[in-house]
Amino acid sequence: MTFEKDRAKHLKVAYIGGGSRGWAWGFMTDLAMDPDMGGEVRLYDIDESAARRNEIIGNKIMAHPDAKAHWYFTVSATLEEALRGADFIVISILPATFQEMKSDVHLPERLGVYQPVGDTVGAGGFMRAMRTIPMFVTIGQAIRTCCPDAWVINYTNPMTLCVRTLYEVFPDIKAFGCCHEVFGTQKLLCAMLDRELGIPGVQRQDIRTTVTGINHFTWITKATYRDIDLMPHYAAFADKYFEEGFEEGKDNNWMNSFFSCAHRVKFDLFRRYGAIAAAGDRHLAEFMAPWYTRDPETVHSWKFGLTPVDWRIEDLSRRMKRSDDLISGKEEVQLKASGEEGHLLLKAVLGLGDLVSNVNIPNRGQIPNLPIGAVVETNALFGLNRIEPVYAGPVPAPILPLIARHVYNQENTLTAALNCDRKLGLSTFLNDPQLSLVRPEDGKKLFDDMLEAQRAYLPEKWFE
Numbered sequence: 001m002t003f004e005k006d007r008a009k010h011l012k013v014a015y016i017g018g019g020s021r022g023w024a025w026g027f028m029t030d031l032a033m034d035p036d037m038g039g040e041v042r043l044y045d046i047d048e049s050a051a052r053r054n055e056i057i058g059n060k061i062m063a064h065p066d067a068k069a070h071w072y073f074t075v076s077a078t079l080e081e082a083l084r085g086a087d088f089i090v091i092s093i094l095p096a097t098f099q100e101m102k103s104d105v106h107l108p109e110r111l112g113v114y115q116p117v118g119d120t121v122g123a124g125g126f127m128r129a130m131r132t133i134p135m136f137v138t139i140g141q142a143i144r145t146c147c148p149d150a151w152v153i154n155y156t157n158p159m160t161l162c163v164r165t166l167y168e169v170f171p172d173i174k175a176f177g178c179c180h181e182v183f184g185t186q187k188l189l190c191a192m193l194d195r196e197l198g199i200p201g202v203q204r205q206d207i208r209t210t211v212t213g214i215n216h217f218t219w220i221t222k223a224t225y226r227d228i229d230l231m232p233h234y235a236a237f238a239d240k241y242f243e244e245g246f247e248e249g250k251d252n253n254w255m256n257s258f259f260s261c262a263h264r265v266k267f268d269l270f271r272r273y274g275a276i277a278a279a280g281d282r283h284l285a286e287f288m289a290p291w292y293t294r295d296p297e298t299v300h301s302w303k304f305g306l307t308p309v310d311w312r313i314e315d316l317s318r319r320m321k322r323s324d325d326l327i328s329g330k331e332e333v334q335l336k337a338s339g340e341e342g343h344l345l346l347k348a349v350l351g352l353g354d355l356v357s358n359v360n361i362p363n364r365g366q367i368p369n370l371p372i373g374a375v376v377e378t379n380a381l382f383g384l385n386r387i388e389p390v391y392a393g394p395v396p397a398p399i400l401p402l403i404a405r406h407v408y409n410q411e412n413t414l415t416a417a418l419n420c421d422r423k424l425g426l427s428t429f430l431n432d433p434q435l436s437l438v439r440p441e442d443g444k445k446l447f448d449d450m451l452e453a454q455r456a457y458l459p460e461k462w463f464e
Contacts, residue, residue: 007350008036008037008038008347008350008352009037009038009039009070010038010039011037011038011039011040011087011088011346012039012040012042012085012086012087012088013039013040013041013042013086013087013088013089013090013346014041014042014044014076014082014083014086014088014089014090014147014150015027015041015042015043015044015082015089015090015092016044016045016079016082016089016090016091016092016093016139017044017045017090017091017092017093017094017156018042018043018044018045018050018051018054018055018075018076018082019043019045019047019048019049019050019051019053019054020045020050020054020092020093020094021050021054021316021319021320021322021323022319023092023155023338023340024054024058024092025054025057025061025326026338026340027090027338027340027342027343028041028054028057028058028061028062028071028073029061029334029335029336029337029338030337030338030340030342030343031069031071031343032061032062032064032067032068032069032071032335033066033067033068033069033335033337034068034069034343034347035068035069036069036347036352037069037071037343037346037347037350037352038069038070038071039071039087040071040072040073040074041058041071041072041073041074042074042075042076042081042082042086043055043058043073043074043075043076043082044075044076044078044079044081044082045093048075048077051075051076052075053323053327054073055073055074055075056327057323057326057327057333058071058073059072059073060326060327060333061333061335063333064333064335066335067335079138079139079142080142080145080146083142083143083146083147083150084146084147085146085147086146086147086150087147087150087151088150088151088152088153088346089143089147089150089151089152089153090153090155090342091136091139091152091153091154091155091156091162092154092155092156093135093156095128095131095132095135095156095457096131096454096456096457098309098312098313098316100127100128100131100453100454100457101118101124101128101309101312102309103127103450103453103454104118104119104123104124104125104127104128104450105117105118105124105307105308105309106308106309107123107446107449107450107453108122108123108124108434108435108446108450110446111438111442111443111446112294112295112437112438113290113293113434113435113438114290114293114294114295114296114299114306115286115293115306115434116281116282116283116285116286116293116299116304116305116306116307117282117283117286117307118286119157119158120157120158120159120160120215120216120283120286121158121216121217121286121287121406121409121410121432121434122286122432122434122435123429123432123434123435123446123447123450125158125286126413126425126428126429126432127450127451127453127454128157128158129158129161129413129414129417130413130416130417130425130451130454130458130462131454131457131458132156132158132161132162132165133161133162133165133413133414133417133418134417134457134458134459136156136161136162136165136166136169137165137169137418139166140165140166140168140169140170140173141169141170143166143170143173144169144170144173148170148172148173149174150174151174151175151176151346151349152166152173152174152175152176153175153176153177153178153342153345153346154166154175154176154177154178154360155177155178155179155342158215158410159177159179159215159216159360160177160214160215160360160375160377160410161375161410161413161414162177163175163176163177163360163361163362163375164362164374164375164410164411164414165414167362167373167375168414168418174387175361176345176359176360176361176380176387177215177359177360177361177375177377178340178341178342178345178357178359178360179215179216179218179358179360179377180339180340181215181216181218181278181279181280181283182209182211182218182220182278182279182358182377183204183339184279184280185220185266185276185277185278185279186204186205186207186209186278187204187248188246188248188263188266189204189207189223189225189230189234190202190203190204190206190207191246191248192230192233192234192237193225193230196233196236196237196240197228197233199225202225206225206226207223207224207225207230208222208223208224208225209222209223209224209278209379210222210223210379210392210393211278211358211377211378211379211392212367212376212377212378212392212393212395213278213376213377213395213399213403214360214375214376214377214403214406214407214410215360215375215377216279216283216284216286216287217277217279217283217284217287217402217403217406218277218278218279218358218377219275219276219277219278219395219399219403220275220276220278221275221276221392221393221396223276231276234270234276235270237267238266238267238270238271239267239271241263241267242264242267242268242271244262245261245262245263245264245267245303246262246263246267247262258282258305258306258307258311259280259282259307260304260305261280261281261282261303261304261305262281262302262303262304263281264281264302264303264304265277265281265284265285265292265302265304266281266284268292268302269284272398273396273398273399273402274396274398275396275398275399280304281302281303281304282304282305282306282307285299285302285304286434287402287406287433288402288433289433289434289436289437290433290434290436290437292304293434341355341357344357345357345359345382348382348383349382349383349384349385349386349387350384351383351384351385354381354382354383355381355382356379356380356381356382356390357379357380357382358377358378358379358380359377359378359379359380359382359387360375360376360377361375361376361378361380361387361389362374362375362376363375363376364389365389365391366378366380366389366390366391366392367392367393367394367395368393368394369394369395369400370395370403370404370407371407371408371411374407374410374411375410376407378390378392379392405431405433409428409431409432412424412427412428412431413425413428416428420458420459420461420462422462425447425451426443426444426447429443429447430443430444430447
């Protein structure tokens, strides 16, 4: 594929999961506000009616008088139709339904296993992977056939295993996964500079960090702002706010949102291991033994929240109503940057400006003491038709055992899913730190019941 500058105005983007709400609208708005790119966005979703609603909303966004780009949105009837000849592919799907997610998150509670999110590791993350990996096998095979030169951006969780599956199916694929959790920690460092050092107005892009680890369990081992080494300042910051937590502002109060936290888990992990855990507390807690999630009272004491699936169902209803309002004109379309970097990464590989960002890609040596080929999260340089991982160095010894356990579990999860290997699946399921207090016989019963709860989305070989 060639990337002449005028080609950037005639792109073909396949959006898989084209009925998603909220994030999709942010992506559409980012595209509308950037004059350097344009073309066609093909929306594909197994719920075609949802994709058609986004077709209307996307075209309304582009019709806004302040829109600077020219994109048009269409709906594709099949995955292959959406992919054929695509320059870029965006994957943002919900694997199965909220009913399966209820099983992921809430069935383990009968054994005292509480999951704030349940989409990456632990009992819930494992089961979500079991039904997601076959979907990504299908997507990867279709990309290999229909548009092997396309760049692929994944936003679906479990992020690591989604990207890893694409490379397993199609080793020459040009895929990467994007997650904004590190952005939140960079913003926390900006707040620290303001509150503790009296340096206001710093933007997260001004913070230079060395990022290492895996998605949702990412760590910052070095951080600077201009000539200031932020690590000793963060040590004092973590000590100062460890007990009470740190609230960045009214909109970030952990009591007002399931997605906010007071950063007590981050501070605790720094005090234990000497590196900055760079994700939301609700994600970080799930990678550890149940220090922070033993019961709802313990969760509350660490000042973050459990996200019930019933709330997600209610939230979907609210977003559906907003979709209706945007389509009818009851709510006016507004152009406001999402804060995500997806469209900037597209520009970078088109040759419209290099960019360094944290990204999920296979380990090619950027973390030398983790397995080659495993998907890791580090910084990478995006440029004309290339992604070059930025060397992060070895994972520091104190946190290496924490990360490595999950890396090998994820590799075994992939193998179990691809082969419908119930024995390997069970041993991997029970090897997760969240299940460390569960008796093996109880864990096996939970495994069997959770697998049965998603039978409709799994190959029949699992049940032979």
